[in-house]
Amino acid sequence: MSLAKRIIPCLDVDNGRVVKGVNFVDIRDAGDPVEIARRYDLEGADEITFLDITASSDERETMVHVVEQVASEVFIPLTVGGGIRTVEDIRRMLNAGADKVGINSAAVARPEFVREAAERFGSQCIVVSIDAKRVSAKGEAPHWEIFTHGGRKATGIDAVEWAERMVALGAGELLLTSMDRDGTKSGFDLDYTRTISERVNVPIIASGGVGNLDHLVDGVVKGHADAVLAASIFHFGEYTVGEAKQHMAEAGVEVRL
């Protein structure tokens, strides 16, 4: 009897519509986040993460409605990231039915925001997202730097030190995305996730680079992640969440089947 490793499908949502969504055979509307979330839930997703990529802040209200609808019929934990900048943003998402919020660039801009958020709502609902690139030269001990603006802007911040600082400020979980691997389908940066997982005492979620089901196993077994997040392999119908779990179970990883 022990805690299961979690599989978390991620949906990118732009103004209320899922982007990169591809038709599942029996889904009417591949762009409807509610319908896709319902599908992932049925397949056995352990949580669902929504990343709001809406550019205009005027349209953020749309995401609140999406969360409300999903939370009314999908009874697993929901995380919302993207555009979370104020305590009020968090309050609105939690009231809409989200269980956790992901904080990314707002933490880089003002780390104290993480403390304020954790004190106000509890660490259990504060996930800090850390987007990093490996910046060490060959032969050097690996290290990573935080990048913002979708990986375009270097910050000079060391990712491992940052992770420890975020936990000290009250982050209850860390979402670690390798910007080098994101979109490459070549697997997680396992050194990145393992290094941070061994340094902090909160759960970490590996993200960025999943191309096949072995990558998910590696994230847990070699990358020491507590949860694995993937977007495209599930959206594009390459694998179902159920297949992913079955594969992990066969590889000896404890999952909820």
Next chain:
Amino acid sequence: MSKTVAVIDYGMGNLHSIAKALEHADPSARVEVTADPTHILSAGHVVFPGVGAIRDCMHELDSTGLRDVVLRAAEQRPFLGICLGMQAMLGHSAENGGVATLGLIPGEVRYFGDDLTDTAGNRLKVPHMGWNQVAQIAHPLWAGIDDGTRFYFVHSYFADPPDVAHRAGMSEYGHAFTAAIARDNLFGVQFHPEKSQKAGLKLLANFLAWNE
């Protein structure tokens, strides 16, 4: 007569999910999220939720004047504590340097510790977050749910009622801990039934059907 269930709103966390899950579990139930003592005390079933820290929880119960209402609501009708609400049902919590709680069921709430390991010696992180198995101890609220089914947990402190008769479910994280407590008309769960998919909805439906 339609079934009424009051979800006690004393300012500790978002209650949207629990209300929706109760409605889903039993569409005939009339679910009300409320801080009104009259409504709470006239409801057939009462849910006592909570997330956050125990000191804030007890503080909110006092500042809203709901402490006595909760105690009275727990006297006879079916009463379900969830997560921090369940912890508050015990007598004392080690969180926040030690806080006296409601004492509906004797017992302590303890911290998992920072040096927790599994049987293989691997370090276990705190909070205990995710889906863990619950070994059931016979109770009507487990009806139709397989023994050992996983539920969703997020917590760093756990209930420890000394009397085994008050334990309704056990789980394991570094060591065995009590995942569900029960006494007469009272039931409490450390996990979140409202976030535990089918099994969680079934437990809520069982609660709404429960007439202790």
